[in-house]
Amino acid sequence: MDKDQRSRFVAGVTLIGIGLLLFWLVRVEDLGQSLLFFVIGSLFLGAYLYSKNYGLLIPGCLLIGLGSATLLRRMDGLDNPWQVGLGAGFVAIWLIALIYEKQSHWWPLIPGGILLVTAFSIGDDLMEFLFTGGWPLVLVIIGLIIVLGSFSKRGPGKDAA
Known part of the structure; x- marks a missing residue:
């Protein structure tokens, strides 16, 4: 990873x-209960x-997902926080391995897909969730796009040839 890719990667992870x-912070008052899951994960x-031991990635992502679920359970409008946390943990396993190992x-x-799809009553509940406090997740999505883009051979302003 060259200097430009590294700086885009760091910017994406920061976002x-x-x-x-x-x-x-918008949705939860107490982060203390989740800290154990986040630290171990x-x-x-x-x-x-x-x-690069794949066996370490699995418990790491699942524990961080469970930590997220302990935060999500305090949110209004989300009926299945454990499903969302675990589903996101499974998807994170795939995404992190793809980014870090290029496969x-x-x-x-x-x-992950089954847990996430069944956690939401697809459609109205998801949109209501996003509009009533889920908007910071847009920063997460933008950060993911920047992180994924930092691994491309072409950077911004570089020619394809």
């Missing part, structure tokens, strides 16, 4: 972090990033 922090995730196994998308 993701700020978006998630704002999202949780982050240790697993850090060990994965250091060693990924498809299996995490099956439980």
Whole structure:
């Protein structure tokens, strides 16, 4: 990863972090109960990033997903926070492996997709959720786009040839 890609990657990850922090600060008063899940999950995730051992990525993402679920359960308008947290954890396994290793196994998308689709009464509930406080997730999506774009061979303003 060259300097330009690294700076775009860091900018994207920063936007993701700020978006998630704002999202949780807007919706949740107490972050203490989730801290254990986040700390242990982050240790697993850090060990994965250091060693590229796929077996460490799985518990890392699932524990961070459970930590997110403990925060999400306090939010109004979300009936199944555990499904959302675990579903997001499974999807994160696929996404992080794809970004970090440039390839990924498809299996995490099956439980992740099922959990996420069944967690929402697709349509009205999801839109209501986004408009009543889920808007900081737009920062997360923009950050993900920037992070994924940082791995492309072409950067902004570079020719395809």
